[in-house]
Every structure is written in C-alpha cells, then in structure tokens.
Amino acid sequence: MHQSISGIPRKKVYTRADVPDSWWDELDSNPGEPPFIRGAYPDMYRSKLWRIFQLSGYGSPTDMNERLKFLLNAGETGIIIKHDRMTDDHLYDVDHPEVAERREDVGLTGTVTVGLKDYQTIMKDIPIEEVYAKPGGGVPQSAPYTQSCYWSVALSRGIPLSKVSGTGQSDFFLTYLGCPCKEQIPPRAALRFNLDIIEFCNEYMPHWIPVSVAGYNGADSGLNAPQEIASVLATAVEYLDGVSKRGKLQPKDFAHQIGGVNFRVSMDIFEEIAKLRVARKMWHDLLRDRYGITDPKASRMRIHVVTAGSAMTYQEPMNNIVRGTIMALAAVLGGTQSLGVSGYDEALSIPSDHAHLMSIRIQQILQEETGLASVADPLGGSFYIESLCNELESRSWEIFNEIQNQGGFVTTVENGWLRGKASEEQQNLAKRFEQSDMKLVGVNAHQIADPILHVDGFEGSSGDATWSDAMDRLKDLRRTRDTNMALDSLRELESVCKSDKNIVPAVMKAVQADASIGEIGSVFREAFGVWDVSENEFGM
C-alpha cells in the first residue's frame, strides 16, 4: 500500500530534509518562469482557465455534429472529433472486407467518414475561426487525412490556414504500443508523416500544434510515470532531431510547436501532480541542455490532461464521477492547460450524452465553486510533492537515457523494448489488484450485491443502419466526383510518398478531389508497406 502507483515508496511523513537543496534552488522561480516547475504562466487560471476539451465522437457525421453542438452548448471550450477506429485508424473504406464483416461496429468508437464531404457535415454551423479543435488523427497514418479534411473545410469557408487553431496528435503510443491497428504503416514511415506535418504547420499554421506527444496512451497501456515522462520527451527528440536533419529548420525554429503535450492523470493524486510539474522542468532542461534553447516560448511546456480511462470501473459506474473529479483535481493542481475527463461509463462504452455532460460539469464545478482557479501552484513547497518531483526527475532521466542509448524512441518501438516495459507494468498492476494491494471500491473492496443504480452502455447510432448510410455516402462520393481528377490526385500522392517531398499538400489535394479515406490508405500501404508485428506478443 505504501508506495505510489509507479512503485515509489511513501514515508509516513515528509520534512524539509526529504527535499535536496538542489531542488529548493530550482523552486526559487515563480510560475511562468523557467524552469516552469510552478506553472506555465504567471497568473495561471486567473488569466486563463483551463480548456474544457472532451474526447467525443460516434455514429454518422450528423450524429457527430449534434454531439459537438451539445457539448459546446454545455460549456465545452474546445472540440475533439473522435473517429471510428475501424475505418479511420485503419484508413479503410466502409466496404473493405475487414469492415464489412463487422459492419455493426462501425460508428461505435467514433464517427465514420468516407471523405471530405463528411467533414462539412461534422462542422455544419460550427464557426471554425472561433473554435479550438482537435479534428482527429490520433494515429500517425490517419493524421494527414483527418487534418487535411478539417483544414480543407476551413479553406472552403474562406478561412485562411493561418487563422485556424487547434492541435494534431499522431502519437506512437496509441497504435504502436497500446491499441495496435491490424494494418498500419511502419513506425519509420509514421515518423516521416509527423515530420512532414511539423514542417507544413511551421510554414502555414502558426496556431496549430502539429503533433502532440500523447503520454496518455503510453500510460494507459501500462507505462508508469517516469516511463511516461521519459518516452514523451524521447518522442519529442525524434521530432527535433528529425526535422533539423532535413536541413530546412533548426530546433529553435519549431520547438514551440511540439511543446504542447498530453499526459494521463490517474488516481494517485500526489504522484500525478508531481509528474506534471516535473515534466515541465524536464522539457525546459532538455531544450536548454541538448539544443541550447532558452526562449520561454519554446521551453514552456503546455499540457493537456486526459484522466485515466483505465481507472474507471465497470462495476458501479456512478462511482466513476467521483474518480473523474479526483483525477481532474490532480490535473489542475499540477497546472494543466486543458483537460478531458473520462466518462463515467468508460468501461462500458463511449460516453453517453449524460456521461459527457458530467465530465463537463465536473470541470465547471472545479472552476466556479472551489477557489481552485485563484492561486497558481498552490501545492508548491509541499515537502512530499517536492520530494516526489525530485525522485521522479531522476528516475525519468534514467529511462530517457536508456531510450537514447538504444538509438532513440522509434527504435524502442521497433525492437519491442517499450512494449515489454508496458507489459511488465500491466502485469505488476494486475498482480497488485489480484492481491488486494491495490483496491478498487465496488470491485475488489466493499462490494455489495445490488448497487441500486444501473447503467448500460451507450451504443449511439452504430449498427447496420450507420454502416449502410456510410455505404450510401461512399457510393455517392464515387458517383459524383470527377473520377480523373480523383485518380490523378492519388497517383500524385503515390509519387510524393515515394519521394522526399512533404505529403501534406498531396493529401490535401486528394481529399479535395474527393478521394476516399480507403483510397488514400491503399496508397500509403502500397508505398510504405504494413508494420510487421508478428515477432512481438500482439500475435497478429
């Protein structure tokens, strides 16, 4: 019991002596000042509340549009378009055999799009110039498609790309570590896509975070806190080194674009608060020591937190509202810039409208009713928190160096090392749960026969009808488009993939010529091949 979720021992009480002088020295800085331990901005939430930024998406593009409007109306301050994992993450058309044989699942895990026109539907009546958006693309191979579609909708409304604000993601943790795709381009090709997106956004999109390293997906796949911090930083190094090796940009020109990252916050509140504080310091130190960058615009890490889906229990789901609140509180005490709270029905399904509303209400209650937004870094100077920060920092650098010594982050994805670490931690946590060393109320502690209130899973509008509807839209797209123009754009994309040119403009052209998602996916699979995972434990 008396150790943190990452295995850091907990003493009965902490005193000044538990924090080394070197750490006290680092702490002699105000919020908003390097090394940003105490926060990214001087006035923190007094000057700007954290963004309420909920993962959302299901069913048809019309369903997606309605849910976005519902969330905006309830007070969400940024929008996230979550896509159907079968079609979007895999870049399959809905008539692909892999999809058709599981057609009822289409739209269950996100909204299903067949091409650009569906994005027009998703964004109907939503002012792109006013919203901060994450239009999807959690998975590297789908990021160019989803973002090109979103940006193309903006352009079709006469909004220049320079005015569009939001964030990409395309992290390696989701599908190369935790939730593998059946078919996806190899990690090196994924890295090339991300570097292309960074260069493209550097040139055209000053208000867009091109890639957001998402520690969340690493952590919810098993990585502990030091491993999460280390691999987030090591991913950023791949981007900084990769882009600068191309010769057009130096790290100082684009480091600010990749300093918007994502962390998971789970139930161990003190460790999570410490994690966010120490991650900011390490990002600052990494840029200073490795790249000589001290410009605060770059070295100020901005954090988006998603609360741990894995902390949400299937049993007695309403208890998860409490868990969501606790995790949200930890994220805010750690100084996050934006926050998504997992739905209370997370272990059963994607969020129902009510679960979504609760996730927003939790955040609004914290913002409006608690005094939490008044004081920056209110826990600064806590002996326990500062001692944890110091300990987490040394553990994280150790892992970071181990990753670098192996040849960098992508190498540790390719050789299965990172997967091994995640798997070890998963088993470790499972064991602690089985032995009741880790307790979950209503699951392995304090169970009762009838928890009174019952919740069922939200199925949205998935099912045969959603698939048939998408099939009709796909047929329509193929029938109404200028076929030659679409095929030409795909041929051009193919030749760009095989060259060292940036793929983003070619993908933009393809989606604007009404190439379908699956056609773009076929070009990628043809050009780059498919990642062979037969040698690791996924067993696919």
Next chain:
Amino acid sequence: MIVDTDQITQKAKVLVVKTSLDGHWRGVSLVARALRDNGFEVVLGGMLRPSQIAVVARDEDVELIGLNVGGRIEVVNRILDELEKVGMSKIPVFCGGTVAPKAARELLARGVEVYPPGTMLATIVEAACRLTKSV
C-alpha cells in the same frame, strides 16, 4: 497467480481473439498470459474476422474460445453463427471486454459466459479450467 497449476492434468488449447478492430489490447494480453502461465496452450488470433475465427478454431482444434469484445453484440453473434457453420457449435466460448449489461444478458442466453473488466484473472483461469474440464 492463485490457481494451483499442478492440478491441471491436461493442457487445453484455447483460442484468444478480438471481435473488433478497436485495438484495445491490455485486457486480452493479460488474460492470454494468465492462461498460458496456468498451463493452457494459447493460440493468439489477434483481430481475425468472424469467419476466419471459426476456421482457425476448427483447424487448430481448440477446446475453448476466449473473445475480447470491443464492439457490438451482433458481431459476437456472427462469430457464434460462423462456428455453427463449421460444425463447432458445441465449443465453449467465454468473453471479456466492454460488454455492457444488456449485451451480457443476451450472450449468457446463448451460452457465452461473460467476464467484464474488474474480473480477477484467477476467476477467468478457473472458468477456463471448468469449461475445458482441465481440472
């Protein structure tokens, strides 16, 4: 692991496979490992399609199928239908994953035991032993 592996007299062969393309692998990997650690021969099916699952189950001559459900019940039903088509309607099937209560009741009615998130691995191993009569 809590199950006494000495009691397992014969290794049963289990196909562990996902029903959907959702990719969530944490639960299925833990379950597959627990079964293997307890003497089962585990065939990892990854994300085979419903019709492929039935063919692999038959060709590999497995004695139990463990489904990780990340999608809708219609797809699970399709897998059960495909199993019937290849003459494997009697094979025991159990499942875990995001099976919401209503779907769980429907699956139970078709003879599929459901072990939702939060189930002890030991419970799943015990179920596998019972379903394959390994103990």
